[in-house]
Amino acid sequence: MTLPAAIDCDVHPTVPSLAALLPYLPEMWRDTVIRRGFEELNTISYPSVNPLTFRSDWRDATGKAGTSVETLAKQALDPFGSRFAILNCLYGAQALFSEDLGAAFCQAINDWIAREWLDKDDRLRASIIVPTQNPERAVEEIERVAVDRRFVQVLLLVGGEIPLGRRQNWPIYAAAEKHGLPIGIHAGSTYRHPVTPVGWPSYFTEDYVNQAPGFQSQLTSLMSEGVFAKFPDLTVVLMESGVSWLPAYLWRLTKFWKGLRAEIPWVSDPPASIVRDRVRMTLQPFDAPPDDGGIARLMEHMGSDEFLLFSTDYPHWQFDGLAALPAGLDPVLAAKIMAENPLRTYSRLNDMKGAT
């Protein structure tokens, strides 16, 4: 069986330096950034020296990777034969304490992505970066950018100021649903709170492993607060979340829902079935058992072959060579992961009109 062309649902373009964004900032904020002597805003991603941040053979002379569209195409698109790749830019706009400055940087990043990336390779699509410090400003940014149909998703971070299900975030979901944009929740934090539920850790290993419980907390929040009930056409994509925790988490969530459902009557169906219908996960980092039988069992436990979306998580180091897909995957399932599931999830990928 020939596999379809890949649709890579999590690729990271690297902002080469703050200077690259300056031309895209409104004049007032450009002057402010220069006058205040801003340093780089790499606050929501790991530093370049972290081995996971950039795969060693993808690093350039500066020690970074994915800083230009040419390099990204050569390293992330061509080798995997990707038909589309969705760019998720991780830069510190959402971590800034000033709502106005955060909004200005989100606008600059989205415009930089459109001009410097999407205009230069028609295989590229992108997520809209929004200033979650202020949902009103986030909605304004969605409305401003969504007219460009190459933007296919709204990007949120798993670690923010408040749980994502809380009512004050609902305008973001309303705007996303209106424009047919899934909400993509990506690993990363604005560091308003410790990344573990028990306090601040010491090592990157602890930070990274604890992203998964963060995803569980956010999924529980979205479910319990009623986001899935209020926005029936909204899809949520968990990106770089890992996948193997999902079945055990759903067993636990469903168990306690059975006993406590009277307090959240809007969750009228078992949480596992809501998640199966409304939530998707990107593939890398794939943390399933290493043997073929283990992967098959995991898929059985997940209860659906529509959960997973192909991703390389370029340029992060999750695998070597071209081993983005786990070995021994059933070809029919592989085809779904590579293309069918992404095309169902991202309606705008089916839009052949391209940019407006």
Ligand code: ZN
């Ligand atoms: Zn990622």
